[in-house]
Amino acid sequence: MIRIERSKEVPSPLVASKAKDRYRHKEVVDRLRSDFHDKCYICEIGPVQDPEVEHRLPHKDGRFLERKYDWSNLFYSCGHCNKVKNKQKYDAGIIDCCVRDPELLLEQELIGEDVRVRALNKSDSEACLTAQLIEEVFTSESTPLRTHASDVRLKALQRQMNLLYSSLSEYVSNKDDFVAKKTVRTLLRSETPFAGFARCYVRKHLDMYPELAAYLP
Numbered sequence: 001m002i003r004i005e006r007s008k009e010v011p012s013p014l015v016a017s018k019a020k021d022r023y024r025h026k027e028v029v030d031r032l033r034s035d036f037h038d039k040c041y042i043c044e045i046g047p048v049q050d051p052e053v054e055h056r057l058p059h060k061d062g063r064f065l066e067r068k069y070d071w072s073n074l075f076y077s078c079g080h081c082n083k084v085k086n087k088q089k090y091d092a093g094i095i096d097c098c099v100r101d102p103e104l105l106l107e108q109e110l111i112g113e114d115v116r117v118r119a120l121n122k123s124d125s126e127a128c129l130t131a132q133l134i135e136e137v138f139t140s141e142s143t144p145l146r147t148h149a150s151d152v153r154l155k156a157l158q159r160q161m162n163l164l165y166s167s168l169s170e171y172v173s174n175k176d177d178f179v180a181k182k183t184v185r186t187l188l189r190s191e192t193p194f195a196g197f198a199r200c201y202v203r204k205h206l207d208m209y210p211e212l213a214a215y216l217p
């Protein structure tokens, strides 16, 4: 999860319409897709094949109507993460990545084959809940379909991290290697899938390539 700059202007269907499903209006979805770099804000897979408009604070079938059409409560997610998050334990609220920077609050790592996410401050309940959720979307096996979706995301993250490791080792062996440096730079951009994991790795190994700090937010 990374910090997202939400566009300030509220999409017009949210204010000018009374339609029940207006939070899924094309204008709202298009704006979310653009603001969130066409990546799921939870697992960071992208481009999202099955996008959904996710309510960070659930509206509970309209019981919390003010949350349903509130621009600041609408997030761009994949179908898998939206379903995994739909549990009472997450209702208290995960990190609002448009307000707080998740990279300052979480350590997001791939260790061996396992996704490990931990809150840097154990008394930060939003960060603890977010860490739990991010791990869950990569490991959930509650149904066969969900097992498959978790695995697709884990494999995609592993491929991306392997590309990062190989590009970094090429870069370290020859710091004039323009292609390797460009690949690393691309992998660290907010627009790139799993940038939160890639940047956490580079941040932890900055002693080997301190100059890459310039590519970190």
Ligand SMILES: [Zn+2]
Pocket (backbone or CB within 6 Å): 040, 041, 042, 043, 044, 045, 077, 078, 079, 080, 081, 082, 137
């Ligand atoms: Zn997702």
